[in-house]
Amino acid sequence: MLAKRIIPCLDVKDGRTVKGVNFEGLKDVGDPVELGRRYAAEGADELVYLDISASREGRSTFLDLVGRVAAELNIPFTVGGGISTLQNAASLLDAGADKISVNSAAVANPDLISEIADVYGRQFVVVAIDARKGTDGVWRVTTHGGSRLTDLELFSWAEEACRRGAGEILFTSMNHDGTGNGYPLEVYERLAKLPVPVIASGGAGNASHIADVLEPGRADAALAASIFHYGRLSIMDVKNLLAERNIPVRL
Amino acid sequence: MIAIIDYDAGNICSVVNLLNRLGAEWKLTADAAEINRASHIILPGVGNAAHVMGSLREHGLDLTVKGIRRPVLGICAGMQIMCSWSEEGDVACMDIFDCRVKLLEPKPEEKIPHMGWDSLGNMESKLFRGIPDGEMFYFVHSYYAPLCYDTAATCRFGASEPMFSAALHYENFYGVQFHPEKSGAAGEKLIKNFLAL
Numbered sequence: 001m002l003a004k005r006i007i008p009c010l011d012v013k014d015g016r017t018v019k020g021v022n023f024e025g026l027k028d029v030g031d032p033v034e035l036g037r038r039y040a041a042e043g044a045d046e047l048v049y050l051d052i053s054a055s056r057e058g059r060s061t062f063l064d065l066v067g068r069v070a071a072e073l074n075i076p077f078t079v080g081g082g083i084s085t086l087q088n089a090a091s092l093l094d095a096g097a098d099k100i101s102v103n104s105a106a107v108a109n110p111d112l113i114s115e116i117a118d119v120y121g122r123q124f125v126v127v128a129i130d131a132r133k134g135t136d137g138v139w140r141v142t143t144h145g146g147s148r149l150t151d152l153e154l155f156s157w158a159e160e161a162c163r164r165g166a167g168e169i170l171f172t173s174m175n176h177d178g179t180g181n182g183y184p185l186e187v188y189e190r191l192a193k194l195p196v197p198v199i200a201s202g203g204a205g206n207a208s209h210i211a212d213v214l215e216p217g218r219a220d221a222a223l224a225a226s227i228f229h230y231g232r233l234s235i236m237d238v239k240n241l242l243a244e245r246n247i248p249v250r251l
Numbered sequence: 252m253i254a255i256i257d258y259d260a261g262n263i264c265s266v267v268n269l270l271n272r273l274g275a276e277w278k279l280t281a282d283a284a285e286i287n288r289a290s291h292i293i294l295p296g297v298g299n300a301a302h303v304m305g306s307l308r309e310h311g312l313d314l315t316v317k318g319i320r321r322p323v324l325g326i327c328a329g330m331q332i333m334c335s336w337s338e339e340g341d342v343a344c345m346d347i348f349d350c351r352v353k354l355l356e357p358k359p360e361e362k363i364p365h366m367g368w369d370s371l372g373n374m375e376s377k378l379f380r381g382i383p384d385g386e387m388f389y390f391v392h393s394y395y396a397p398l399c400y401d402t403a404a405t406c407r408f409g410a411s412e413p414m415f416s417a418a419l420h421y422e423n424f425y426g427v428q429f430h431p432e433k434s435g436a437a438g439e440k441l442i443k444n445f446l447a448l
Contacts, residue, residue: 001410002361003368003387040435045368071268076389076433096264098433121298123364123391167364197362216360220367250368250387 003250004214004242005045005221006235007199008228010035012081013052015061017229033068039228040075043235045250047073048101048223051081063095070096078126084109089116093124101126101170104143107150107157110164117165126199127166129158132174139173139187146174155190162196169194170223172202178226180205188218199223207233207241214247253277253446254289258310261297266326269432269442283315291446292319296328300352300394301340304332313345322448323424324378330419330426331394339394348419348426350399355392358409364393369406369417369429376403376420378427380444386437388417388429396428 010017010032017032036047049069051062059082066079079092080101089100106112106127117125130146131139131154139154158169171191173184183203191198200219204210210222227233242249253270255263257279270277277293278285286292294316296303307313316323316333325333332344337352344352355363368387371379379386390406395415398405404418406428419426425445431438 001369001407002365003370005367070264071271074269074272074433074435074439076430093262094264096262096268098265123366167366195362197366220362 001248002220003045003248004219005199006043006210006238006249007046007048007221007223008039008044008235009048009050009201009223009225011050011052011225012062012065014055014058015065018052032065033072035229036069036077037072039235040073043239043250044075046075046221047077049077049079050101051079053082063091066092066095066097080126080128084112086112086115086119089120089124093120099124099126099167101128103128103130106161107141107143107152110160113161113164113166117167122165122167122196125166126168126170127158127161128170128172128201129154129161130172130174130177133184142174146177154187158191158194162194166196168197168199170199170201174202177202179203180227182209183213183219185212185218188213192217192219197221207238210238211241211245211247214242215245252289253291253293254286255279255293255295256286256307256312256316257281258303258306258312260295260303260306260329263295263297265430265432266293266295269439273439273443273446275446281310281312283312286312286315287319290321291448292316292321292323294323294325294329294333296326296330296332298328299339300328300331300337300344301342303328304337304340304342304344307332307345317345317347320423322445324445325424325426326432327392327428327430330428331396333419333424333426334396337394347424348396348399348401348421350396350401350416350419352394352396355395355408355415361409364391365395365408366391368434371404371406371417372414373402374404374418376418376425377448378418378420378425378441378444379404382437382440382444388427388431388434388437388441390417390429392428396426
């Protein structure tokens with residue numbers, strides 16, 4: 001039986017790792033390759049590197065970084081941020097990325113998912129979805145880091161993404177992200193019915209929150225950034241709790 | 252010198268990166284004489300078995316690989332095309348391992364592809380020397396080699412039977428369904444064991 005995965009996420013700007021609380025007030029927390037290697041040694045099952053550079057120079061620095069990460073890391077890693085064409089995805093694959101994640105660009109151009117999946121296989125394509133629950137109780141997809149609300153309904157978009165070739169869905173609730181109060185478990189219970197694995201992201205404040213979302217019938221993996229970066233929690237703290245709760249985990 | 256067989260079988264940079272980290276000398280080659288001179292041979296493979304097998308035939312390398320007397324390691328689709336046949340594209344393969352590769356059947360508790368870290372059992376090969384039973388490796392695949400006489404390690408898809416072959420071994424030929432190059436310290440240990448054969 002597959003282990004539930006713990007995935008630290010590293011935000012990278014102009015070649016350096018940063019993490020903002022609620023995407024604001026960015027603070028430098030180190031060298032992306034070193035940090036990634038440390039997480040791998042500490043038991044991370046995968047890593048995600050998210051490029052948040054706004055400039056062209058930042059983007060090309062990121063591509064070099066992906067090559068260095070691939071050379072150093074002995075676990076799989078996903079890269080995301082600013083991928084809007086098949087060519088972007090191809091360059092990242094050539095640099096050594098195991099998977100790419102698409103978010104806003106897939107909402108704007110859903111064909112992008114199938115274009116990439118048809119050439120490189122669905123296991124290469126993670127579709128990241130950020131959504132916000134409205135006062136009417138409907139979860140609607142947002143883009144551009146949560147700043148733009150769309151008319152897309154979360155569950156129908158997730159199903160469409162799978163039909164088009166998504167190999168995994170990475171879901172972040174913009175209502176929970178950065179709060180440290182835990183995940184919206186009922187949403188992950190619905191997403192668990194998708195034909196592909198689901199990664200939970202945004203909201204964990206302690207190890208119990210992560211264990212809760214990885215119980216059977218919910219998410220397959222949990223992605224977290226700040227709680228690991230600022231040393232509030234180690235990966236082994238989380239994994240030991242999972243093992244105590246009989247959730248399959250790689251120790 | 253290690254020969255990595257060069258036959259357009261998808262991305263090989265993770266295999267190359269691992270060999271570099273181990274300080275091993277390698278060469279990417281499609282030259283039969285060079286392959287036969289190598290101390291160890293790695294047959295990588297990513298993607299569709301019919302495509303990968305077709306590509307190996309086009310390069311005239313299927314008979315070369317079958318004739319090698321030094322240790323050969325097939326990884327993922329590289330392992331699958333060392334079996335007798337694959338359901339993926341209904342293609343006859345190299346027939347080194349005596350089993351037919353099939354599509355995984357969906358299980359309520361597991362999704363396809365079988366992707367992520369899973370534990371191995373019944374590890375019976377020098378590849379696993381010093382690696383404890385139950386160790387986890389990283390898998391990404393939708394097709395599998397059933398259990399057979401050449402099975403060298405097993406893995407379970409879902410909570411129930413059947414198990415499948417996580418590794419195969421026949422004479423000097425070894426195959427692994429998982430990706431040692433992505434399997435952390437355990438994967439590096441396995442490659443070191445292979446290079447020590």
